Amino acid sequence: xxxxxxxxxxxxxxxxxxxxxxxxxxxxxxxxxxxxxxxxxxxxxxxxxxxxxxxxxxxxxxxxxxxxxxxxxxxxxxxxxxxxxxxxxxxxxxxxxxxxxxxxxxxxxxxxxxxxxxxxxxxxxxxxxxxxxxxxxxxxxxxxxxxxxxxxxxxxxxxxxxxxxxxxxxxxxxxxxxxxxxxxxxxxxxxxxxxxxxxxxxxxxxxxxxxxxxxxxxxxxxxxxxxxxxxxxxxxxxxxxxxxxxxxxxxxxxxxxxxxxxxxxxxxxxxxxxxxxxxxxxxxxxxxxxxxxxxxxxxxx
Amino acid sequence: xxxxxxxxxxxxxxxxxxxxxxxxxxxxxxxxxxxxxxxxxxxxxxxxxxxxxxxxxxxxxxxxxxxxxxxxxxxxxxxxxxxxxxxxxxxxxxxxxxxxxxxxxxxxxxxxxxxxxxxxxxxxxxxxxxxxxxxxxxxxxxxxxxxxxxxxxxxxxxxxxxxxxxxxxxxxxxxxxxxxxxxxxxxxxxxxxxxxxxxxxxxxxxxxxxxxxxxxxxxxxxxxxxxxxxxxxxxxxxxxxxxxxxxxxxxxxxxxxxxxxxxxxxxxxx
Numbered sequence: 001x002x003x004x005x006x007x008x009x010x011x012x013x014x015x016x017x018x019x020x021x022x023x024x025x026x027x028x029x030x031x032x033x034x035x036x037x038x039x040x041x042x043x044x045x046x047x048x049x050x051x052x053x054x055x056x057x058x059x060x061x062x063x064x065x066x067x068x069x070x071x072x073x074x075x076x077x078x079x080x081x082x083x084x085x086x087x088x089x090x091x092x093x094x095x096x097x098x099x100x101x102x103x104x105x106x107x108x109x110x111x112x113x114x115x116x117x118x119x120x121x122x123x124x125x126x127x128x129x130x131x132x133x134x135x136x137x138x139x140x141x142x143x144x145x146x147x148x149x150x151x152x153x154x155x156x157x158x159x160x161x162x163x164x165x166x167x168x169x170x171x172x173x174x175x176x177x178x179x180x181x182x183x184x185x186x187x188x189x190x191x192x193x194x195x196x197x198x199x200x201x202x203x204x205x206x207x208x209x210x211x212x213x214x215x216x217x218x219x220x221x222x223x224x225x226x227x228x229x230x231x232x233x234x235x236x237x238x239x240x241x242x243x244x245x246x247x248x249x250x251x252x253x254x255x256x257x258x259x260x261x262x263x264x265x266x267x268x269x270x271x272x273x274x275x276x277x278x279x280x281x282x283x284x285x286x287x288x289x290x291x292x293x294x295x296x297x298x299x300x301x
Numbered sequence: 302x303x304x305x306x307x308x309x310x311x312x313x314x315x316x317x318x319x320x321x322x323x324x325x326x327x328x329x330x331x332x333x334x335x336x337x338x339x340x341x342x343x344x345x346x347x348x349x350x351x352x353x354x355x356x357x358x359x360x361x362x363x364x365x366x367x368x369x370x371x372x373x374x375x376x377x378x379x380x381x382x383x384x385x386x387x388x389x390x391x392x393x394x395x396x397x398x399x400x401x402x403x404x405x406x407x408x409x410x411x412x413x414x415x416x417x418x419x420x421x422x423x424x425x426x427x428x429x430x431x432x433x434x435x436x437x438x439x440x441x442x443x444x445x446x447x448x449x450x451x452x453x454x455x456x457x458x459x460x461x462x463x464x465x466x467x468x469x470x471x472x473x474x475x476x477x478x479x480x481x482x483x484x485x486x487x488x489x490x491x492x493x494x495x496x497x498x499x500x501x502x503x504x505x506x507x508x509x510x511x512x513x514x515x516x517x518x519x520x521x522x523x524x525x526x527x528x529x530x531x532x533x534x535x536x537x538x539x540x541x542x543x544x545x546x547x548x549x550x551x552x553x554x555x556x557x558x559x560x561x562x563x564x565x566x567x568x569x570x571x
Contacts, residue, residue, distance in 0.1 A: 022507055023505060023507055023508055023511075024507045024508065024510075024511040025511070029510050029530040029531070029532070029533055030507055030510060030511070030530065032529050032530040033506055033507060033510070033529060033530035034507075036529055036530075087522075140377070140378055146377075147468055147470075147471065147473060147503075148468065148470045148471075151470065151471045156471060158471065158472075158505055158506060159470060159471075160469055160470070160472070160506065160528050160529075161528065161529040162524070162526075162527045162528040162529070163526070163527030164524075164527075166527075166529070274505060274507075278497065278502075278504075278508075279497075279499070279502050279503050279504065280471060280472070280503050280504060280505040282471075
């Protein structure tokens with residue numbers, strides 16, 4: 001209980017810092033900007049960590065996350081293609097990229113009656129490489145869109161919100177919240193499956209169908225997130241581990257804690273990215289820069 | 302007999318003339334230049350040396366004749382093989398963007414001319430230098446004079462603050478080390494990011510709002526209205542956002558900067 005209160009307090013501190021700290025004095029206009037940035041941070045950090053936790057539970061593998069499964073890279077490829085073809089990030093293309101790569105990985109790893117877990121990661125990493133080289137080709141061909149794609153690949157919360165994208169962002173966030181709520185209800189099944197697939201099958205859970213639903217919903221979530229703030233790494237991989245260290249294996253607490261911790265972590269990282277230099281840094285640079293030492297400390301303790 | 306001698310002299314003269322014209326043509330068009338810089342391609346044409354260019358990048362689109370020249374790749378990825386195949390006497394490279402290609406050309410001992418103008422003065426210097434290299438110094442001087450005469454500093458006590466946006470995602474603007482910064486100064490304005498040393502820095506929205514520019518110039522097609530948090534910037538409130546300027550008149554160092562300067566002067570002192 002004290003742990004729960006502690007992470008909520010830290011989360012609130014992160015929000016307060018995200019609003020109060022920045023390169024300039026706070027007034028009503030700056031407040032609007034920082035509020036929208038904080039909302040994006042909570043949304044992106046929370047969802048990435050939530051998906052990481054979900055997938056790690058489903059596949060019983062500590063390395064699984066949106067990145068290693070290839071769906072983040074697929075989304076980035078789709079989004080880059082949108083920038084190249086239409087001059088703007090298209091959430092539909094990002095989602096299709098994420099889903100397409102997810103589908104490939106799934107087909108490669110599927111065997112009679114289940115998924116080969118090792119093959120899943122391998123397939124995911126291989127597809128990530130493929131997507132990266134395709135993105136590189138787009139960067140070389142495009143030239144002028146290079147910076148936009150670069151920031152997309154590293155993730156950036158300081159995007160301009162204007163009349164054309166405001167409605168879309170709100171809609172995407174609403175869809176994501178719906179999806180998170182829908183997936184959260186499966187915490188009990190996840191607990192059972194992460195114990196072992198035989199037990200789960202014995203208890204009458206249709207693993208094939210369940211994996212499919214979770215796998216593709218998380219691909220959708222990642223696609224939506226990437227289309228708004230870009231492919232932010234590290235959060236989805238590490239935060240679920242931190243949450244497990246703090247709260248144990250039960251998913252009812254783990255999923256929620258991952259969401260909160262992911263949001264908190266990304267907010268801290270974004271606040272840092274705004275103040276360490278005069279220039280704006282992509283937040284993805286900061287997440288690993290700060291996250292890795294923290295993670296080593298946590299595991300060595 | 303007399304007639305014969307006359308004929309001889311005439312034929313002799315003609316032959317001599319032929320030699321001279323051949324020799325002249327020799328110095329003129331057998332010098333082969335590959336230009337990897339759209340701006341330099343423009344400058345060479347303005348010096349009347351367009352016929353010396355045997356290779357350009359896909360970005361070299363002005364003047365229209367430049368499009369007909371063989372392409373060696375785009376601005377950021379020119380192909381070294383295609384350049385070498387054209388057997389150039391001189392390759393014009395942009396630094397720092399084409400550092401890699403420059404070092405490869407150095408290894409092959411192909412002569413390079415470096416273009417990397419950070420100020421108006423740099424542009425004049427480069428024009429003079431390329432004029433010297435091609436033996437067209439006088440033409441170069443006249444282009445320089447044309448530019449200097451038409452880009453004269455406006456004397457004003459009321460300097461307008463200007464924000465130039467090159468890209469909206471992320472926000473990229475111009476710092477002090479750019480000729481566009483000089484151009485804005487000369488036109489009677491002040492770049493709000495003049496204190497940044499980087500040439501094309503990425504900045505945050507907060508800083509733009511805090512620095513509250515009186516004029517916003519967008520060098521990309523996106524709009525600036527309706528942005529969250531931007532509504533009280535002076536330029537937005539007073540409808541002083543300009544987006545229909547030709548970026549090539551402002552971003553490419555060359556004689557067309559004169560047109561860009563005229564537009565800036567009109568906008569800033571309106």
